[in-house]
Amino acid sequence: MTTPYATPRARALGLELRAARERRRLGVRELARLLGMTPGFVTNWERGLRLPKPEDIGAVLAHCRVIGPDRRRIVEMARGAREQDWIDSGGEEPYLEWERTADAVFGWEPEVVPPLLQTSGYARALLSSAAGVVADEVDARVAERLSRRAVLDSGTRCVLVLGETALHKRIGGAEAMAEQLRHLRERLAEGKVEVRVVPADRHPDLGRGFTIFDFADLPSIVHERLLRESASSSSPARVAKYREVAETLLKLSLPKPETDALLESALRKLSVP
Structure with a gap:
């Protein structure tokens, strides 16, 4: 063996x-x-x-x-x-390193906008209400999150899928959410990252988001956030199971024109000029 x-x-x-x-x-x-x-x-x-x-x-x-x-x-x-399986209750450093060095990233978020696509107002609202985040740390955490956008411009292949539910939550209020939706439309049009949305009526029974990292010369890693911990694995069998889920999500997601129309519809509902 x-x-x-x-x-x-x-x-x-x-x-x-x-x-x-x-x-x-x-x-x-x-x-x-x-x-x-x-x-x-x-x-x-x-x-x-x-x-x-x-x-x-x-x-x-x-x-x-x-x-x-x-x-x-x-x-x-x-x-x-x-x-090959690891349950960790520590910080985000390993995850951020995998994100930074991966050749390809697949992310699924059923309830919120993926971190790599978040605007400052949206990220601030999420981090301000997150457990374990001290108020004095929020500014630094927001800046760190925004700096992660560099991955999207680095040539890394990123496929980020979110549930339609994430588009209708008013995270940070109407104006912050409108800014977030506009940013999603810009990223969608830009084409550097593949943005997909799974409609609510096609939503699979997946309560938690996950990320698959693929590397040029190292084993792939699948990462899933739990309640107060995270689970990471390089087991080929486990990674393969998550790839099957990823393929299902892509099949359920909307094509680009319909995704843009859904984002525009969600933006109009906010009634923000």
Whole structure:
């Protein structure tokens, strides 16, 4: 049996090791020299292609001066990093890295506009009411969310599907929602990202959104947000099941002219000039 590599947890561990090295201002070659090994080992650890042994993790953290709770968290993350399924209650850093480095992104959101398509007013309204987001952090979180739009202009193939329900919710009030709908129409006309809408009368029984990330030389990852956690998997069988759902959503979604007409209809209902 082939040992799974580049699992979601292994890649998240690699991000932690890279961040620790960069905070210490150590280059890959310099850290490799301190560890007494070739730079390729460090690079593969940070990409999640290989898993460091417990003693290697200890040495990296020692050279990077990671102590206390951060050290314990990273050591714990390394346990079970070979498993293809990962339930995480931490931050968004792994997801954002996958989004930034993927060759293709498929996203499904049944109730809200996908983050990559959100305007500042819409994002602010969502983040202001989100659990765990402190009021002082909202501005920074909105700016971060808007900066993610760069993915849409980077050549990454993005297919973003949303449920019709998302078009009729007045998130942030009528004016903010009107701005959001206009932005969706602009992105639709622009063509850099494929925007699809699934009508309410065709809506499949899918309560949660999910994202599929495809990479040039690494296994695909499917990510799903749970209530207070997230589930990520590189299991080929699980990814294949989500691809089947993605194909169903695309078949149920409206073609471009009808999508534009639906957006225009939703905009008129807001009665905003």
